[in-house]
Amino acid sequence: GEMAQEAQRIPVAMGHIEGVPLLGSTCDAWDSIYNFQARGDDILIATFPKS
Numbered sequence: 001g002e003m004a005q006e007a008q009r010i011p012v013a014m015g016h017i018e019g020v021p022l023l024g025s026t027c028d029a030w031d032s033i034y035n036f037q038a039r040g041d042d043i044l045i046a047t048f049p050k051s
Contacts, residue, residue: 013024026033038044 014021015024015027016022017027017030022030
């Protein structure tokens with residue numbers, strides 16, 4: 001629809017990490033993401049769209 005067409009026009013900064021295209025904000029935070037250490041008492045919550 002119209003909203004989808006408008007969303008496609010929004011410029012988004014992109015970058016690459018090891019050849020993988022990622023959002024610029026993800027590239028900016030990559031060192032923290034890469035060096036993240038989970039602890040034994042951490043809880044992981046993953047969600048996905050129903051449809």
